């Protein structure tokens with residue numbers, strides 16, 4: 001059970017502390033990179049503050065493929081060290097977050113003119129297993145053509161040669177970020193969303209300052225910290241540009257990746273698939289999840305508004321074509337697409353390289369003023385990225401410390417093993433019958449909140465007599481948890497990043513978002529004007545996911 005809060009209702013207290021206290025470290029950016037750094041530093045006893053200009057995980061960390069993976073594709077680019085590091089990290093991230101990082105069986109069909117032949121796929125998967133020290137029961141198994149068809153009857157058969165089965169880990173990127181942040185806060189960090197860094201002052205060598213705008217009140221104030229880390233993902237260079245030194249030397253190269261969501265029955269795969277896009281030798285994931293299957297991704301150069309990447313008609317058509325080529329009987333059309341999301345990869349620019357060739361390695365830049373920036377990398381490698389940054393800062397602070405997160409169970413992951421977690425889920429799903437809550441709903445909540453679900457259950461029982469149904473009691477209890485322990489401050493925070501409902505349950509959300517707004521309003525005491533503004537803001541996100549439908553002209557994917 002929780003013994004700390006991370007509550008929107010305490011916002012003024014957090015603001016007062018940020019104004020008054022002096023920190024060892026200020027982290028800019030509440031994506032997975034910033035959250036990981038805050039947790040690593042807090043567990044080593046550093047005094048840490050973190051600020052995020054919108055909501056936690058609002059940037060790339062809620063828009064990825066949501067896999068904790070070793071990056072099989074990087075093996076093809078001979079990035080052996082990267083594959084080894086992220087491969088090993090997979091197992092650690094899984095062990096530390098058992099409720100949100102689950103083993104996922106992945107089928108790799110081997111096709112004519114695909115990127116890897118039979119021998120190279122078998123060898124690649126073998127190397128992958130060994131580089132990543134994959135557990136015996138999760139090691140790759142090569143399949144004949146007949147076995148591959150049996151594993152996935154929807155596959156196109158005329159070009160199919162064979163297949164491979166291996167394991168990746170599926171996650172919810174935004175929830176991994178919030179659980180990491182909650183853990184950092186539990187360890188003493190102060191983290192605030194809707195607080196944007198708008199300037200720096202490094203004139204005092206012993207104590208830097210960052211100027212912050214509180215996005216809710218538009219008040220400005222300074223945070224004092226010995227060191228400032230810029231973990232702003234795609235905005236890393238935007239922040240470097242407001243530092244006195246500007247963007248010198250290496251710079252970011254942003255590429256956009258899009259996913260589409262279709263109802264599960266339209267592409268009802270037996271397991272996830274990682275398949276060739278024969279037309280351009282790229283690879284694509286199709287991942288069943290709850291009642292939908294999501295498919296992606298693209299990789300195109302991006303030079304537009306960083307704050308609003310979205311899928312275009314061209315992106316959607318590209319993914320549909322690739323999917324229909326590999327799963328022809330699905331015959332997916334634009335009408336089947338119920339949602340999309342688009343994210344930006346904050347990669348490091350390398351002259352002459354195409355988006356897919358750019359390295360996914362992370363790099364640290366230190367400006368002469370003292371601003372430390374980190375970019376590149378992957379969700380999977382976030383813990384190691386954090387370790388590197390905090391090692392550097394600890395050294396500058398003359399502190400002898402070592403990383404403590406390798407065996408650190410994140411908030412909600414209070415389980416000894418996956419089996420222990422499964423037992424928890426089954427027990428909870430069957431023990432709540434008296435509230436008339438469908439087991440499916442309890443399972444989804446358990447996978448979202450892990451052991452923290454017990455707080456929600458307790459609250460649901462407490463408020464049930466005043467609610468219309470057990471389901472409503474659970475929904476209200478979930479909102480209360482989100483406000484008190486996950487800093488939810490807007491309708492989009494809840495429906496997109498805390499619960500993933502916009503992406504995975506869009507049709508249902510269309511009928512329920514007004515009701516969710518009224519639940520939140522009750523908890524956060526919003527007046528009518530704020531409720532209207534929240535609904536309008538959520539509708540922007542809702543429409544952005546389907547904005548591609550308003551485009552009529554399609555053009556070619558030149559940069560793919």
Ligand code: FAD
Nearest residue numbers: 029031032033053059060061064065067197233257379380
């Ligand atoms: P972000 O998540 O973008 O966080 C940066 C934060 O900084 C943002 O929330 C932003 O609002 C905040 N910020 C910006 N400016 C300011 C300011 N002035 N003041 C305060 N805050 C500010 N990796 C994997 O391991 N597995 C995958 O399956 C995978 N799939 C991917 C698919 C796609 C399409 C993409 C684009 C990436 C994928 N990645 C994947 C990579 C991974 O998602 C990213 O590496 C990771 O999420 C980057 O996190 P970040 O914290 O660095 O950036």
